[in-house]
Amino acid sequence: MALLKHSLPDGKYYGMLAEFPAPRELVHACEHVRDAGYKRWDAHSPFPIHGMPRAMGLKSSILPWVVLVFGLGGATSAMLLQWWTSSVDYPLVISGKPFFSWQAFVPITFELGVLGGAVAAVVGMLALNQLPMLFHPLFGSKRFEQVTDDGFFISIESWDPKFDLEATRNMLERLGATHVELISADSRVGAS
Amino acid sequence: MSDEKIARPLGHGSAGLKLSASQFSVPRGSLWARLPWIAGIVGLVGIAASAVVGWGTEQFYFSWLVSYLYFLSIALGGLFFVLVLFVTKAGWGVVVRRVAENVMSTLPLFAVLFIPIWLGRHELFHWTHEEAVATDAILQAKAPYLNDGFFLGRAVAYFAVWALLSWWFAAQSRRQDHSGDHAITHRLQLWSGPSIFLFAVTTSFAAFDWMMSLDPHWYSTMFGVYFFAGALVGMFAFQAIVFIGLERTGLLRNVVNTEHFHDMGKLLFAFTVFWAYIGFSQYFLIWYANIPEETIWFEHRMAGSWESVTLLLAVGHFLVPFFFLMPKTIKRNRGLLLAGAMWMLLMHLVDIFWCVMPVLHHHGVHLGLLDVTTFLGIGGLFISMFSWLLARHALIPVKDPRLPESLAFENM
Numbered sequence: 001m002a003l004l005k006h007s008l009p010d011g012k013y014y015g016m017l018a019e020f021p022a023p024r025e026l027v028h029a030c031e032h033v034r035d036a037g038y039k040r041w042d043a044h045s046p047f048p049i050h051g052m053p054r055a056m057g058l059k060s061s062i063l064p065w066v067v068l069v070f071g072l073g074g075a076t077s078a079m080l081l082q083w084w085t086s087s088v089d090y091p092l093v094i095s096g097k098p099f100f101s102w103q104a105f106v107p108i109t110f111e112l113g114v115l116g117g118a119v120a121a122v123v124g125m126l127a128l129n130q131l132p133m134l135f136h137p138l139f140g141s142k143r144f145e146q147v148t149d150d151g152f153f154i155s156i157e158s159w160d161p162k163f164d165l166e167a168t169r170n171m172l173e174r175l176g177a178t179h180v181e182l183i184s185a186d187s188r189v190g191a192s
Numbered sequence: 193m194s195d196e197k198i199a200r201p202l203g204h205g206s207a208g209l210k211l212s213a214s215q216f217s218v219p220r221g222s223l224w225a226r227l228p229w230i231a232g233i234v235g236l237v238g239i240a241a242s243a244v245v246g247w248g249t250e251q252f253y254f255s256w257l258v259s260y261l262y263f264l265s266i267a268l269g270g271l272f273f274v275l276v277l278f279v280t281k282a283g284w285g286v287v288v289r290r291v292a293e294n295v296m297s298t299l300p301l302f303a304v305l306f307i308p309i310w311l312g313r314h315e316l317f318h319w320t321h322e323e324a325v326a327t328d329a330i331l332q333a334k335a336p337y338l339n340d341g342f343f344l345g346r347a348v349a350y351f352a353v354w355a356l357l358s359w360w361f362a363a364q365s366r367r368q369d370h371s372g373d374h375a376i377t378h379r380l381q382l383w384s385g386p387s388i389f390l391f392a393v394t395t396s397f398a399a400f401d402w403m404m405s406l407d408p409h410w411y412s413t414m415f416g417v418y419f420f421a422g423a424l425v426g427m428f429a430f431q432a433i434v435f436i437g438l439e440r441t442g443l444l445r446n447v448v449n450t451e452h453f454h455d456m457g458k459l460l461f462a463f464t465v466f467w468a469y470i471g472f473s474q475y476f477l478i479w480y481a482n483i484p485e486e487t488i489w490f491e492h493r494m495a496g497s498w499e500s501v502t503l504l505l506a507v508g509h510f511l512v513p514f515f516f517l518m519p520k521t522i523k524r525n526r527g528l529l530l531a532g533a534m535w536m537l538l539m540h541l542v543d544i545f546w547c548v549m550p551v552l553h554h555h556g557v558h559l560g561l562l563d564v565t566t567f568l569g570i571g572g573l574f575i576s577m578f579s580w581l582l583a584r585h586a587l588i589p590v591k592d593p594r595l596p597e598s599l600a601f602e603n604m
Contacts, residue, residue, distance in 0.1 A: 050602035050603075051602045051604075052604075054602075054604070060520075064519075064520075096482075103475070103479050103480070107476075
């Protein structure tokens with residue numbers, strides 16, 4: 001359970017939260033925040049928005065490689081297990097076929113390959129997102145509750161090298177934010 | 193068509209996309225406009241050369257059958273892709289649908305090209321020999337299905353279904369280019385479901401009749417699916433090559449973009465996996481049961497140099513492309529996707545060759561002049577008809593109500 005608070009640098013503010021009226025404005029604003037050179041920031045919306053990874057300048061995830069390694073690992077271990085049990089440790093003649101009948105082992109190999117890849121995808125996704133995370137400073141914002149309904153937000157963390165109380169706020173307002181607020185680093189649910 | 197504004201994508205930063213006729217119509221005098229003549233001449237010369245070299249020989253008919261099934265499978269793949277775009281109400285694929293419509297519209301050509309197969313049935317199909325059937329209990333039991341009259345009747349029925357479906361879907365879609373009538377989209381979506389059913393039945397039985405019955409003792413209930421899976425690999429590889437070719441000659445720029453190529457690559461990858469899944473399942477069940485009537489088919493394909501071809505298919509039609517086509521970056525890169533598609537198009541030919549030819553050459557691979565001339569002959573006519581249709585109509589369904597959605601499509 002990663003409690004983000006303990007892994008964050010010291011500071012009075014977690015960062016700045018800006019609300020935008022619609023997905024189009026959010027994507028547009030993200031493109032500008034990206035081009036302005038911010039590194040520690042995120043976008044929040046109730047649903048996935050196509051084109052967002054590019055607008056945010058996100059790099060490819062390493063997750064596919066994790067999935068590949070675990071998928072191949074699952075498949076390899078399944079084949080080895082069947083080879084060892086059926087033709088080394090306890091050889092059995094089954095319908096007159098060779099001890100190492102790879103054809104018969106393919107279904108299990110396939111299944112364990114899929115299982116390894118699928119589990120790695122889910123667990124890896126959670127780990128890369130630092131989930132489950134029971135508390136986040138953004139939860140201190142009352143407005144942010146709308147993010148599961150009709151709210152579109154950009155949050156910029158205060159330890160971003162480009163973060164500046166004045167300049168960042170001005171930029172977000174210029175990009176069409178309807179509301180900009182500072183998020184305290186130690187805010188709790190309900191406090192504002 | 194005038195320079196009218198027909199699409200403004202929704203969402204994100206890009207300004208409204210303006211399409212002009214020069215993006216989606218083949219210019220006069222261009223290579224695409226000359227292709228019907230060039231390919232047509234190659235086709236006629238190929239067919240004439242095949243007839244001169246080998247008319248009446250077994251080799252002629254078998255080579256003809258391989259080339260015929262190869263290009264027929266691509267055309268059938270086009271029909272399936274159009275139907276599946278409608279049945280799933282897919283938005284992304286509107287810009288790529290017209291090319292598939294032109295691929296499937298070549299299907300009537302294959303009714304004509306079937307004539308040599310009918311004439312050569314005695315050389316191709318053992319079950320047509322009455323004296324062989326008379327002393328063979330299995331063939332006698334199959335005679336109610338495998339007989340000349342019913343065989344021809346079924347072929348006529350397949351061509352009737354394919355011609356009707358491909359003509360109707362393509363004609364309706366082209367009509368919408370002028371009227372923009374939304375009712376056409378609804379009508380095609382409604383009929384695409386029953387049409388897919390008809391497609392599945394006719395394609396499966398065509399594969400049974402023209403490929404599986406070459407070895408009349410042998411049967412595999414999933415053979416139709418195997419042919420279908422390979423056909424779609426061929427179609428998606430062909431489609432990717434056509435779109436890359438169009439883009440390189442300056443057509444459909446910014447219309448069919450990286451997002452659409454990514455999806456075409458995904459389909460090619462998916463059907464490559466599906467082909468392997470079906471191919472292995474067919475082999476696996478026969479291997480397990482170990483019944484001589486069933487294993488003989490694979491026995492022939494493990495004899496002599498055929499074993500190398502079998503291994504080539506396992507590695508080249510599945511293992512290598514599985515890893516090659518998997519990454520996103522490959523599918524989004526034109527050069528690499530083109531390489532993958534050309535390889536798969538070649539592997540699909542090897543697959544058809546591997547299914548048909550061991551019946552004639554039991555002991556090993558035999559490649560001859562007729563394999564080349566029939567390929568050029570049938571392929572030339574196929575490309576000729578396809579490119580003729582390509583130049584006659586807009587390259588995309590210009591007034592499809594979902595065109596803006598397709599133009600603005602993003603994968604991520």
